[in-house]
Amino acid sequence: xxxxxxxxxxxxxxxxxxxxxxxxxxxxxxxxxxxxxxxxxxxxxxxxxxxxxxxxxxxxxxxxxxxxxxxxxxxxxxxxxxxxxxxxxxxxxxxxxxxxxxxxxxxxxxxxxxxxxxxxxxxxxxxxxxxxxxxxx
Amino acid sequence: xxxxxxxxxxxxxxxxxxxxxxxxxxxxxxxxxxxxxxxxxxxxxxxxxxxxxxxxxxxxxxxxxxxxxxxxxxxxxxxxxxxxxxxxxxxxxxxxxxxxxxxxxxxxxxxxxxxxxxxx
Numbered sequence: 001x002x003x004x005x006x007x008x009x010x011x012x013x014x015x016x017x018x019x020x021x022x023x024x025x026x027x028x029x030x031x032x033x034x035x036x037x038x039x040x041x042x043x044x045x046x047x048x049x050x051x052x053x054x055x056x057x058x059x060x061x062x063x064x065x066x067x068x069x070x071x072x073x074x075x076x077x078x079x080x081x082x083x084x085x086x087x088x089x090x091x092x093x094x095x096x097x098x099x100x101x102x103x104x105x106x107x108x109x110x111x112x113x114x115x116x117x118x119x120x121x122x123x124x125x126x127x128x129x130x131x132x133x134x135x136x137x
Numbered sequence: 138x139x140x141x142x143x144x145x146x147x148x149x150x151x152x153x154x155x156x157x158x159x160x161x162x163x164x165x166x167x168x169x170x171x172x173x174x175x176x177x178x179x180x181x182x183x184x185x186x187x188x189x190x191x192x193x194x195x196x197x198x199x200x201x202x203x204x205x206x207x208x209x210x211x212x213x214x215x216x217x218x219x220x221x222x223x224x225x226x227x228x229x230x231x232x233x234x235x236x237x238x239x240x241x242x243x244x245x246x247x248x249x250x251x252x253x254x255x256x257x
Contacts, residue, residue, distance in 0.1 A: 004215035011216070012223020017231045018240055022220055023162030023195075028250040030216070031257075036209065042161025043202030044209045046195045048217030049163050053191035055221045065185030070146060070176075074168065074186070075193025077150030078157070082198040085158020090205050102251035104160055109247035111166075116240040 003033050012052065022052045024108050027101060038098040042089060145175045153190070158198045163191040 011025035023045045030041035060066050089097055149171045153164035168187035172178040178186065202208050 005219045008216040008219030009223040012220035013227040016224040016227020039207045043207035044213045045161040046199035047213035049195040051217045052220050057189040060185035065181050066189045067186045071186045071189035073146050074150045074190035077147045078154035078194045079197050081151035081154025082158040083201050085155040086201040089159050102254045105247045105251040109244040112244045
């Protein structure tokens with residue numbers, strides 16, 4: 001129980017500090033420190049994300065940053081994909097899912113390193129608005 | 138143009154949902170860059186709007202996972218509720234700390250976790 005709370009607080013601090021999403025931290029924490037299977041850890045992470053994202057949303061909404069109509073549409077339009085994603089996860093073996101997740105961690109680590117190391121003033125590329133995302137969930 | 142916008146939102150939502158359901162994460166890593174690139178969102182608005190969509194995605198995906206018997210509700214509460222406190226602490230700290238070395242150190246922690254997962 002102490003372990004679970006420690007994972008929650010530690011993941012939360014890192015998420016708030018570095019702008020990395022909670023799930024990327026919950027899943028390995030639950031597998032490596034609590035001993036859940038990859039499937040259980042992913043499922044449990046999904047539920048654990050809900051309060052974190054809700055509180056973050058309320059804060060961001062106060063700053064006027066949330067485009068409410070788009071957020072609602074995005075949320076509702078994602079449900080079919082989410083069901084499919086869960087079905088896909090459950091069709092895969094724990095080992096394959098775990099390896100895929102490990103690959104995801106490497107990508108997130110790469111993004112984080114790139115964001116940290118790139119020059120502060122990057123010229124716009126081909127006139128597009130790019131990157132600079134503060135929080136990856 | 139409006140139809141185009143709806144189609145783009147639907148595409149972003151579907152991709153984010155797939156990603157979220159498959160990996161047990163919120164899907165912000167998919168939504169934020171696509172909102173910026175496809176809908177011209179400014180970074181803060183993209184982050185905030187993606188965050189607001191996540192409770193829908195994550196709660197629904199967790200519900201589907203529950204049908205497979207994979208969700209540990211008590212564990213989720215014990216991790217998720219303290220995490221709220223952690224995030225508030227982390228965002229407050231972020232105002233005071235220069236995160237460069239910290240970010241790189243943490244990138245290494247992620248890589249180590251990946252290796253540990255695969256080596257298990």
